[in-house]
Structures are given as C-alpha cells and as structure tokens.
Amino acid sequence: MKKILVTGSRGYIGVHLVALCKAYGMHVTGCDIGYFEGCEWDPFPPSDVEWKKDFLSIKENELEGFDAICHLAAISNDPMGELDENLTYRVNRDGAISLAQKAKKAGVPLFLFAGSCSVYGKAGSLDLDENAPFNPVSAYARSKVEAEREISKLSSSSFSPVFLRNATAFGYSPMLRIDLVANNLLSCALATREIRVMSDGTPWRPLVHCKDIARAFIALIQAPRQLVHNQSINIGGNNENYQVKQIVEKVKSLVPDAKVVYTGEVGADPRNYRVSFDKLSxxxxxxxxxxxxxxxxxxxxxxxxxxxxxxxxxxxxxFVRLRRLKQKLQK
Ligand SMILES: NC(=O)c1ccc[n+]([C@@H]2O[C@H](COP(=O)([O-])OP(=O)(O)OC[C@H]3O[C@@H](n4cnc5c(N)ncnc54)[C@H](O)[C@@H]3O)[C@@H](O)[C@H]2O)c1
Incomplete structure (x- = not known):
C-alpha cells in the first residue's frame, strides 16, 4: 500500500485528493494548519492520519517511509499573495523548498508540487508550453516560480520532484472557494442576479476542474518515476482555455435572468495566457x-x-480565502 502525505489536505483541492487517495487504496496522511476550519460546505472523508499543524514544523524523521508527498499547502491565490508578500514567500517558496530538502534527506522518492499556470503571467504570446518564459505578475506567482527553480535543483537519482502547473481551478468541492473566476461569476449570478466582471472580459485563462487536478496528482503518483522525473507539466486541457467573456456566457445560460455588468475595475487584466497541455497528453x-x-x-x-x-x-x-485569512491574521 502506497503511503502518501498530502499537505493542504483540508483545502479546496486537497479534500478531493485525500478522497481519491483513499479510493485508490493508498494510505494517506493529511497535514493542514486549519486556516479554513468552519468553512466546510459539505462533509468529506478525513485522512487516515491527520496532522493539524503548520507544514513548516514537519521534521525530517516524520517523513521517513512516505512513497510520495503531494505539497498543496500554500497561501493560495493572487490577491491573497498581495495581502502579505512576506508570508507568501515564507510559506509558498521557503517552506516548500525546506519541505523538499527534508523529503530528499528522509528518502522520499517523489515530491509533487502544486504549481500554477500563473507563472506565465503576462504572456507575450498565446498557447504557452512548459518552455515558455516565466512572467509572473504577483508575489503568489513569483513564489511558485522561485520554489520550482530551487526544488528542481534537488532532483537526483533517488529524488524526483514533479511540478504540476495547474490551470485556474473551478467547480464543486466540499471546501468550496468562490474567489476563483468561474466559481465567482456563477455564485455572483445566483446570489445577486448580476454577473459582475472586473476586467473587460477579453483575457484568456485556462480552467480545470479541482477534482481533475486531484486526479492528475494520482496519475503522476502511479506513473513510472523516470517518466515524470523533474518534469514541469501544465495541468488542464487544450479545449479548456477560455476568455472571461466566454465564461460569462456559460454562466448566463445557467442563470438567464442575471444581468451582465462589466465593472472594468481592474482595467485590462494583466493575467492573460492561453496554455498548451500537449505535454500532459x-x-x-x-x-x-x-x-x-x-x-x-x-x-x-x-x-x-x-x-x-x-x-x-x-x-x-x-468561501473567500482572502477575507478568511485576513481575519485569522488579525487574531
Ligand atoms: N485553486 C486554484 O485555482 C489553483 C490553481 C493553481 C495552483 N493551485 C495551488 O494548489 C494548492 C491548493 O490550492 P487550493 O485552491 O486547494 O487552496 P486552499 O486555500 O483551498 O487550500 C490550501 C490549504 O493549505 C492550508 N495551509 C496553508 N498554509 C499552511 C501551512 N503553513 N501548513 C499547513 N497547511 C497550510 C490551508 O489551511 C488550506 O486548507 C496551492 O498550492 C495553490 O497555490 C491552486
């Protein structure tokens, strides 16, 4: 039976991943600090072993015996990254690098890192593959770029990091988030009968269901290690790149009486990228x-x-990570 550690196990993607690990007969330990305790939308199965703590405090010897670590714990979106840049770098970059170093020393062969397509940021051209230049436009995206660069250097014959550059997640999770573009537009339409679009609707964004991200982690755990060794892989689908205005149309078809309002408050959104997922296929x-x-x-x-x-x-x-975390940090 494979022994898996999932950090961020009680987050939007993490709860899907824990459930899938269990469904695939793996033994899963979940580590989560519990920032979003009380935000549960639906029940979800617990990990086999629950570590309710900061992943930064995990000791090397606690990692011995794991077959893989899925590292999802992070300060997890762009506006949140801007909340406190130092915290973002400390957790998302320094914490991730340190966990990978401990994992390597403890003999864990596989380290799956939850990265993001936002590392491409303000792209000069569309249809970016994994060799496209990094162009991060936020502390969050920079923290992911720098973590990836440093962790990649740790790769060796006995230690294989893999970088999942996930598209923007959407869809149902028992730990719902509505601060992600598609979920935000749908929940806004349902709750207020308005679809409020903060950009002019033209930016491209690759989208992927949160459960499909969790499924990709499982597929990578099961893949031959030499195949995925030290690889960065965009996670999503070529047909799942959308302009924000196309997402609006889909939402409008579900909530036809909702009025579309372009507030334009962020001007031309600098996060504009269309991504190629050929490498994953x-x-x-x-x-x-x-x-x-x-x-x-x-x-x-x-x-x-x-x-x-x-x-x-x-x-x-x-359901909005920034609002919740602000409260937590003030306490
Ligand atoms: N949701 C997306 O669109 C998306 C896209 C690309 C990448 N990602 C990445 O996937 C990962 C998971 O995202 P999510 O949407 O599930 O986020 P989330 O905020 O819902 O979950 C993150 C979880 O990590 C936990 N956590 C934070 N700091 C911690 C710490 N120091 N120690 C232990 N636990 C800690 C939080 O309590 C939370 O439960 C993140 O690394 C994120 O950057 C998400």
Whole structure:
C-alpha cells in the first residue's frame, strides 16, 4: 500500500485528493494548519492520519517511509499573495523548498508540487508550453516560480520532484472557494442576479476542474518515476482555455435572468495566457479530464441550488480565502 502525505489536505483541492487517495487504496496522511476550519460546505472523508499543524514544523524523521508527498499547502491565490508578500514567500517558496530538502534527506522518492499556470503571467504570446518564459505578475506567482527553480535543483537519482502547473481551478468541492473566476461569476449570478466582471472580459485563462487536478496528482503518483522525473507539466486541457467573456456566457445560460455588468475595475487584466497541455497528453496518454467548463459549472450550479446558496453566503468570509485569512491574521 502506497503511503502518501498530502499537505493542504483540508483545502479546496486537497479534500478531493485525500478522497481519491483513499479510493485508490493508498494510505494517506493529511497535514493542514486549519486556516479554513468552519468553512466546510459539505462533509468529506478525513485522512487516515491527520496532522493539524503548520507544514513548516514537519521534521525530517516524520517523513521517513512516505512513497510520495503531494505539497498543496500554500497561501493560495493572487490577491491573497498581495495581502502579505512576506508570508507568501515564507510559506509558498521557503517552506516548500525546506519541505523538499527534508523529503530528499528522509528518502522520499517523489515530491509533487502544486504549481500554477500563473507563472506565465503576462504572456507575450498565446498557447504557452512548459518552455515558455516565466512572467509572473504577483508575489503568489513569483513564489511558485522561485520554489520550482530551487526544488528542481534537488532532483537526483533517488529524488524526483514533479511540478504540476495547474490551470485556474473551478467547480464543486466540499471546501468550496468562490474567489476563483468561474466559481465567482456563477455564485455572483445566483446570489445577486448580476454577473459582475472586473476586467473587460477579453483575457484568456485556462480552467480545470479541482477534482481533475486531484486526479492528475494520482496519475503522476502511479506513473513510472523516470517518466515524470523533474518534469514541469501544465495541468488542464487544450479545449479548456477560455476568455472571461466566454465564461460569462456559460454562466448566463445557467442563470438567464442575471444581468451582465462589466465593472472594468481592474482595467485590462494583466493575467492573460492561453496554455498548451500537449505535454500532459504525451506523458500520460491515458489521463483524460473528467470535466469540461460546461459539465463542471452545471454540476456546481446544481449543488448551489440544492444548498440554497444565498446572498449571505456570497458576501460572507466562508468561501473567500482572502477575507478568511485576513481575519485569522488579525487574531
Ligand atoms: N485553486 C486554484 O485555482 C489553483 C490553481 C493553481 C495552483 N493551485 C495551488 O494548489 C494548492 C491548493 O490550492 P487550493 O485552491 O486547494 O487552496 P486552499 O486555500 O483551498 O487550500 C490550501 C490549504 O493549505 C492550508 N495551509 C496553508 N498554509 C499552511 C501551512 N503553513 N501548513 C499547513 N497547511 C497550510 C490551508 O489551511 C488550506 O486548507 C496551492 O498550492 C495553490 O497555490 C491552486
């Protein structure tokens, strides 16, 4: 039985990953500091072993015996990264590098890092592959670039880091987030009968269902190690690159009485990138996304209706990481 450590195990993607690890017969230890305790939207299965602590405090000897570490714990989005740049670098970059160093010393062969397509940032051209230059436009994206660079240097015949450069996640999770573009537009439409778009709607963004990200982690754990050794891999699908205005159209088709309002408050959004996912298909030809934007949004819409997602929910701090974390940091 494979022994897996998932950090950030009680986050939006982490809860899907823990459930999948268990479904695949793996023994999973979850480590989470619990920033979003009390924000649960739906029940989810616990890890086999729960470490409720800061992953920065994990000691080398605690890592002995794991077959793989899936490192998801992070201060996890762009505006949140701007909340406190030092915290973002300390956790997302320095913490990740230190965990990888300990993992290597402890003899863990596989270190899967939750990176992001936002490392491409303000792209000079569209359809970026893994060799495209980094152009991060936020502390969050810079922290992911720098972590990837340093952790990659640790690779050896006995230590294989793998960098999942995930597209922007969306869709249902028991630890729902509505601060991600597609979820935000849908929840705004349902709660306020308005679809408020902060850009002019033209930026391109690759999207991927949060459960498909978790499935990609599983596929990479199961892949032959030499195949994925020290590889950076964009996680998403070529047909799942959308302009924000296309996401708006999908949301409008689900909530037809919602009015579309372009607030333009962020001007021309600098995060504009379309991504190629050919490498993922080449490396893991059997891995297919389970969700498209259509099917994922329909599923989320169904859950939100069932759970009577309300104005209070929309404006609360439960599903918006930045609001919740600000509160936590003030305490
Ligand atoms: N959601 C996306 O669109 C997306 C896209 C690309 C990459 N990612 C990456 O995937 C990972 C997971 O994202 P998510 O959307 O599930 O985020 P999330 O905020 O929902 O979950 C992160 C979890 O990590 C935990 N955590 C934070 N700091 C910690 C620490 N020091 N020690 C232990 N636990 C800690 C939090 O309590 C939280 O439960 C992150 O690394 C994120 O950068 C997410």
């Amino acid at each position: 080449k490396l893991l030809p059997d891995f297919k996304l389970q969700y498209s934007l259509d099917s994922g949004l329909e599923e989320l819409y169904k859950f939100m209706k069932e759970k009577k997602f309300s104005r209070e929910d929309f404006f609360s701090d439960k």
